[in-house]
Amino acid sequence: MPEATIAIFPGDGIGPEVTAQARAVLERCAQRFAIPMRFIEASVGGAAIDATGTPLPADSLSLARDADAVLLGAVGGPKWDDPRSEVRPEQALLGLRRELQLFANLRPIQVSPSVVDAAPLRPELLQGVDILFVRELTGGVYFGRPSERRQGKAGREAVDTVVYDESEILRVVDLAFSIATQRRKRVTQVDKANILATSRLWREVTREVAKGYPDVELEDVLVDAMAMHLLRRPRDFDVVVTENMFGDILTDEASVLSGSLGMLPSASLGAGRNRLGHRAGLYEPIHGSAPDIAGRDLANPLGSISSAAMLLRHSLGNEEAAAAVEAAVSNVLEDGMRTADLRQPDTRQVGCAEMGDAVLARLG
Ligand SMILES: NC(=O)c1ccc[n+]([C@@H]2O[C@H](COP(=O)([O-])OP(=O)(O)OC[C@H]3O[C@@H](n4cnc5c(N)ncnc54)[C@H](O)[C@@H]3O)[C@@H](O)[C@H]2O)c1
Secondary structure, eight states: OOOEEEEEEEEEHHHHHHHHHHHHHHHHHHHHHHHOOOEEEEOHHHHHHHHHHSSOOHHHHHHHHHSEEEEEOOOOOGGOTTTSSSOOOOOHHHHHHHHHEEEEEEEEEEGGGGGGGSSOHHHHHTTTTTTEEEEOSSSSSGOSSSOOOEETTTTEEOOOOOOOOOOOOOOOHHHHHHHHHTSSSSSEEOOOOOOOHHHHHHHHHHHHHHHTTTEEEEEEEEHHHHHHHHHHGGGSSSSEEEOOOHHHHHHHHGGGSSGGGGGGGEEEEEEOOOOTSSSSEEESSOOOOOTTTTTTTTOOOHHHHHHHHHHHTTOOOOHHHHHHHHHHHHHHTTEEEHHHGGGGTTTTEEEHHHHHHHHHHHHH
C-alpha cells in the first residue's frame, strides 16, 4: 500500500490538545496495522490569521488538496471574534469544504451504554441509539444567490436563496443509501415537502435512488416532526439524510443525546478519490475550540480520536483499524475514565492527555 499523507490542522483553543491525542492514535495504528502514513502539520483558523493574516493560507490549502485525508481540530475564539473583521477563522472551514468539494457530512450519534446517564434524556430512551446523519454540505441556503440585504419599497429587506439541482441531491442520497446497506438498511429522508419546492425535488430524486437499493427501507419525515421524533424515539433511526440547513440544526439537536459535545466525531467526504482509491475527506470533532477550557488539559479528546477512526475507515479503507480504535474508546469509558465534561458518580476524572494515553494502552 502506498504511504498515506495525512494533513493535520490543529487550529485554535482545544484544537491542538485533542488533535495531538488523535494523531498519537493514528501513529499507533500505523505500527499495529502496518499502515504506512506520514503526517504534515499546518495552520488554519485564528492561528493562521496570526501567522499570515489569512485563515486558510495557500500552503495549507495545497497541503489539504494533496493529502489523502485531513484531520482538523477546531477553529475560532474570542481573539478573532470581531464581527466587522474581514478575515475570520471559520472562513478556513468554508474554504476547505468548497475547495475540496466536501459535499457530504457524516455525523454518527451513538450513545455508549456507560455514559447513558450523563445525557439529559431518560436512559431507557437512549439505550441502543445508533444514528448516522448524512448532511448535504455544499448547497442549499448557505450558498444560494442572491443572498443580500437591500433597500426595498417598504424599507430594509433581506433575501436568501435555496437552490438544489438534481446532481447535488443524487450524490449525497446515493452515499446515504450505500452506507445504509452496511448498517440496519433504513434511510430516513428529512424535508419540508409540504411547503418547499426544493424539498419536493429531494423526495423525487430520493425515490429514484431508492430503486437501486431494493433492500433498503425508505421513509420521508417532515423536518418539524423529525425535531420531535429525535427526542421521543431516537432508537428508531438508522441513516438520516437531509439538506444543508436542516442537517445543521438536527445534528446539533441530536448531539445532546450522547451526553457531551466532546464525544462526537464527523467526516466530510468529497466526490473524488485519493491516491489510495478511497474517498478524500476532512475529519474533525463536532465541537468548537472551547476557549473556556483551552490549555488546561480538560478537553475530551474522544471526539477527535473517533474522527481519526472515521478517517481510517473512509479515507484509508482500513475497517479493522477503525473498529479497533472505536473499541478502545468504548473500553476506556467502560473502565470508568471520564474527562470533566462527563463527570458521573463512581468514575475517575482524567485529563485530555491521560484519556488519550488510556486509548493508546487499550489499542495495544
Ligand atoms: N468546527 C469548528 O471549528 C467549530 C465548531 C463550533 C464552534 N466553533 C468556534 O469555537 C468557538 C467556541 O464556540 P462555542 O463555545 O459556541 O462551542 P464549543 O463547542 O467550543 O463549546 C461549547 C461548550 O462545550 C464545551 N466543550 C466543547 N468541546 C469540548 C471537549 N472536547 N471537551 C470538553 N468540553 C468541551 C466547551 O467547554 C463549552 O462549554 C467559537 O469561536 C466558535 O466559532 C468552531
